[in-house]
Amino acid sequence: MSIRTVRRISQVFFLLLFLWFCVAMNLGDRWWQLRGWPVNWFLHLDPLAALATVLTTGVLYAGLLWSVVSLVLTLLLGRFFCGWLCPLGTLQQGIGWLGQRHRTRQRQLEKNRPHRAQCVKYVLLTVLLSAASVELLRAALRAPWEHTTIFVPAAAAGVLMALAAAGRSGGRKTAVGILLATVVLWAALGAVVPSGALVAGSLHTGLLDPIPLAYRSVNLVLLPAADHQLQTLSPVPRYYAGAALIGMLFASILLFSLWIPRLYCRFLCPLGALFGVVGRYAVWRIGKTGGACTDCRQCDRFCEGACDPAGRIRQGECVLCVNCLSGCRQAEMGYRTSVSQGGEILSPDLSRRGFLLSLAAGASAIPMLRLDGSLAANWPADKVRPPGALIEPEFLRRCIQCGQCMRICPTNVLQPAGPSFGLESLWTPVLNFRIGSSGCQFHCIACGHLCPTGAIRPLELDERIGRGEYARKGPIRIGTAFVDRGRCLPWSMDRPCIVCQENCPVSPKAITTIEDFRTAIGGDLTLLSADPTVLEFPPGSLETGRFATGDFRVRVTGPAGSRLRTIVSNTDRFVQITESDPLDPVPAAGTVVQILIRLQKPVVEPHRCIGCGVCEHECPVKGLRAIRITAENESRNPAHGLLLS
């Protein structure tokens, strides 16, 4: 079996494994459901997610320790991950093969020629990691001001050393000048760099990192779309807000590989760039063994990484597709520990200036994004995060937008945030109570247990519902319900309802009702005659049967009156009331009678409301709900508190 066949088997195996993990991400205990399948494994292997979260939080969280395995293997073997394992790479390679199949040899060679734009992925990697490490960069810039006692002596020592080292030659002035200029520039930048709230690590690698991207695309677009037809994975069809944007990015990546094989891997993939940087030290590497090469360029023809194996091989671009090994007629190409006889290019095609500019671009993006005040006074009220989500700045340091929480959420209420929640929050999880089979279920803690980076904490059920040792703290609140009295049926339209109260899951309920009786017909009625349980009015006074629903009462003025009696049935002139409470004394003809409807008007008790949104989900006013959740009083942020105690 050729090494290329082994690589193909590996790719197919890992692609199927990845798809299987996506399918198995269903709550349940059957073999095809989530019952211990390591569905996050591909994310755990992702060193970009690991490195970026380490930069933002200083911690290598839980399963991300696996990423050390992929890094170490890359240090030994090169970019095996891209060529042998990455599901997005495999899909692109398959589609790229379709595109290349009918091209002439010359066109195939053209398509696989190294391109200047392959450096873009290094730019993206730098920008994303710089945005993640913006606090570290800021601390470095602030050193002259915050660590003056160290900085000033160090700078002075530097100047003295430069004076000594440069000796008497003419370089002395230049060296000292450069050093002094550096010190001044450093201090000046340190003085103007924005402070505090505007500068905090923010994680955006997930937007382009192929592993979260693939999970997000399959979980939130492909599987739900297929399941709308099959109705197998989920009994209730699943919807994801803004799925089109996620799906179009995914489809574009795949379709563009028809034009240029592995276009995304070569030009854009930040994870590939990271592997490329690490892979320069690879112990084993592809290269010419020397001597026999006839320069037929068969190796270039099928090169997936566009790394120019026939010429000076760009080791950082090689995805270890090993097509050159299997394709070479002279057995000239080898995978060895020695340097290629054709020469090697190790460094990424990115100049120092380009690197510094990318660094600056990434670092300045975060303060600009936060100038919108979305983490200060302008926080979006409808940004309701799942229970266990960390406070917003900490959340944004960790979320890689992989969509695992939204896929496992049994009710489908967890949704990818659209641009209206702020660009920084794009595709992070927010609750949308209009979508799904219910609100955020009281006895559910699924999302936090799947979150690969700890942006949502894994909660115990006791903590979630405020039981046992958490009884004093009470349940976790993600927001508060507000009744819109202008839209609520009992409040504004004199129609009974209280579906919200009925479905409130906490005990005692966070929605109580105020009983009210409102006149059901315009004006009063005048009695013609009566007996203890039947009242007679002029013919045509009433709509037959309308008041027999159990919700209507009569009020008789006068001595028998004040107390309300339930109507059992009515015709256009007779009203029968319940036999258990007859009229005594029987009112006289001419008595004024009112027909009232009994209403229960919902009121939220804010100290009990947990913001689960079951009420908003169930509210029969389906357009703009008459009871809605906003993030007020959420447990994770005391600054959003609503009550004094």
Added chain:
Amino acid sequence: MKKEDTAEAIDRRAFLIRVAKAGACAAATGAGAWLLHKEEVRTHTAEDAGAAIPDYSLTGRKPALVVVRGASRERTLQRAVSGLGGIETFVSPGDRVLIKVNAAFASPPSLSATSHPDLVAAAVRMCRKAGAASVSVTDNPINDPASCFALTGIEAAARSAGAEVILPREKSFAAYTVPGATLIRRWPVLIEPLLAADKVIGLAPLKDHHRSGASMTLKNWYGLLGGRRNIFHQDVHTVIKELAMMIRPTLVVLDATTAMVSNGPTGGSLSDLKRLDTLIAGTDPVAVDAYGAHLLERPIAELAFIALAEQAGLGTADWRSLHPDVMDL
């Protein structure tokens, strides 16, 4: 590149071919437009499900209800059903039985907001023993269906006792009109499992319900509705009556072993529950619910749906007149 793309001068033959192609395209456009053209607006209305829901009841059976006091749901159920004449009177060998449970909320069985798994298992086993060809368990819950069936323990209990659990998938619903109804008209109903059943058994827990007074065996049929069913809360008593018109069950069981006496129908705390150690089984759901109201110490007058159902000829509200057996285990 095709020849016509590069032709510089056009000859007569090429010109005639071009005219013929243009003419064919114009003719096809005209013909297509003529076929599709209509003056009136096309409207779309939901079609009713073709079939009617059959009457599953065994009419005129005496006694109409039996009350058994005891702590074990399995034993009280057995005793109550044998008091009604034995399960064989209700389920014949080869019957396909549908059990409509209350799985409305994704909460554990200890909170008694849903049918207890022990009761579900006992009912399934009983039907199996009577020779039922198949037993299915279904509901269209309020919370997420899969979570509800899993967390309530109903799914596991039903499966292990030999029943199939039918989750309410979209394709199982069809628009349905209850004859004589004013509310349930062309409304999505979970009809597929109903039409596939010979016998229908309702298993409901006894629960407090702020809007309707109490949730019992009649209210339990709410879980057969789909769509925006919450809108019916505006006239909850009438819709419960119409549900009673829609489903004439073979047998209903009201479980008041631990009844939810406050904060219903969700409960959420053990302090909302009260041990009544009572189970009622019957063929007259109105009488069974009236007895339930009696257990909850609620005046029947507050539960208007009971009177409405009685007026519609669906049962007897005055359970005392039926002289039910009340047995202790």
